[in-house]
Amino acid sequence: MSKEKPSFFDRTKIVLRDTLTPYVSKKARTHKTDAFEVVEPYPIGLYVFIVLIIVFILAIDATNVDLIMFFGNLDNMWRIISRLFNPNFGFIGRMWGPLIETIQISIGSTIIGAILAVPVAIFSSSNIVKKSIIYNPVRFIMSLIRTIPVLVYAAMLMFIVGLGAMAGFIALTIFTFTIVAKMLYEIIETVDMLPYEAIESTGANKFQAIRTAIVPQVLGSYLSIVLYNFEINIRSASIIGFVGAGGIGLLLNDRISWRQYEDVGMILLVLFALIILVETLSRYLRKRLT
C-alpha cells in the first residue's frame, strides 16, 4: 500500500509545527522512551530572530540606506573596478620610497612596542604578581588604551609631532605595545609554575626566577605573537597615511583623490604581494617556533 505524498501545504505545516510548538508547550520539548526522559532546553532562536529584525529596521532607519542610488550608480563602480584591474606598471618607480617607509614603520614600531610590552605583561599576569591590586589596574589601563583605534592615535599625534612618519610610528608602537602585552600575559598565565617555584626555593630572586623558569617557556609564543603583530602592523602602516601619518597610504590617498585608478591598482597589487609575502613568511616562522 503506497501512501500519498503530503502536499506542500501539509509539509510546511509540519515544519512550522515542529519549529514553533517547543516555544509554547513543554510536552513538545520532552522526548520519552521506555528507559529515559529528556527535556530539551528552552529554545531562544525565535526571540533572537525577532530582536535582529527590530535592530535591522532601526539600522536601516539610522544609516540612510539608499539602495536606488546604489544600484543606479553601480555602473560607476564597475568602471572604477575595471580601471583598478588594469594597473599602470609605469607607476612602480614612484612607489619604492613610500613602500620602504611603510615597511620601516611597521618593523620599528613592532620591535619597540614588543620590548616595552614585556614588563607590563609580567606586571599584569596573576601567577607572577599575586596581588590583584597590582594586576587588575594595569590590565584595565591597558584595555583602556587599546580601545582607541590606531588611526585616531595617528590623527591626534599629527598635531603633536607634525605630519610624517613619526606620528604613524608612535601610533603603531602604542597599538603593538597594548596588544602584545595582552597576548603575552595570557600566555604567561598558562605556563607551568613548578619550575618557577623550585627556583625561587633555592633563594633566587624574582628576576632570576623569571629568566630561568618563565622565559624559556614563553619565548617561542612571544616571538610568534610579535610576528602576528607585525602582520597586523604592515596592514595598519599601509593605511595610516590616509590621515597624513606617513607610509604608502599618503600616496594611495593622493592617487585616489586624483582619480588615477590605474595607479591605485598598481599600488594595491604591490601591497597585495607584500602582505602575502609577509603572511607566508610569518606563518612559516611561527610554525617553526611552536
Add this chain to the structure above:
Amino acid sequence: MDYSQEVLAVYESRPRTLFFKLGLAAIIIFLFLWSVPSVDGPLISQSGLNTVRLMFEGLANPSWDKIFSLKNFHVPYLMYETLMVAFLGTLIGTIIAVPLSFVGSRNITNKYVAFAVSVLVVFIRTMPFFVIGLIFIRVVGPGVFAGVLAIGFTSTGMITKLYTETVEDMDKGILEALDSTGATAIQKLRAGIIPQLSANFASHSLYRFDINVRNAIILGLISAGRLGFDLQAAIGNFRYSDAAAYLYGIIVVVMIIEFASANLRKKLIYGKR
C-alpha cells in the same frame, strides 16, 4: 663540590642555542637600525608639548553637555549610529558569507572551486579598507551609507574564511543518519546542519561585529561615517573638549561591546546558558 655524574652528563648535553640567539639578536638589531631613518625630524617641539598639554586639559574636562544630551549629532546618537553601521555591515557580510562558505568548502564542492573562493577571500582581506571606503564614497557619495557598504564588503572576507573552516569541520555522518530516516531536505537542514553550525557562525559574526565597531569609527576619518569625521574635525579645530567627549564615548562603547561579545562567544561555544 662534587656533582653526581648523571647531572653533569645532562648539563653537558644541554641544547646549545648561543649562535641562534646571537643571530636572532643581530637580525633584530639590524632591522631596527634599518627602520630608524624613517623617523626624522624633532620628536618633541615646544608647540608639540603645548598641544599635549591642551589635549590633556581637554581630556580632564570634556564637554559634558555633548556626552549626556540625546539630541542628534551628539555623542550618544553618534555611538548609536556607529553601532548600527557596524551591525548592518556585519549582517551584509554574514549574508554574503553563508553561501560563499558552503561553495568554498573542500568537503562540499571540488577543490578548484574552493581554491577560487579562497583566492577571492585573500583578495578582499588584503585590500586596505580605506580604499574600499573611498571607492564606495565615489559610488554613493560621502556619508554613513558608504561606511555600511565598505564594512559589509570587508567583513565578507574574514567571515567567509572563518565560516569555511567551520563548514569543513562539519560532521557529515549526521546527514547520512537523517537520510536513512527518510528526512526531507528541509528537515535535514533543520535537524542536521543548523544545530551544528549556528553556534559557531554566530560566534564568528559577533567577533567580526566587535572589529567592525572600531572600523566604523575610523571610516569616519575619510568621511564615510559621522563619528570619526566629527572627532577629526574637533581635533583639527583644536576643540579638545569635544574631542575628549567623543573619545570617552568610544572608550565606553568599545569596552562594553568587547566585554559583551567575549562573554557571549564563550557561552555560544561552551554551551552554557
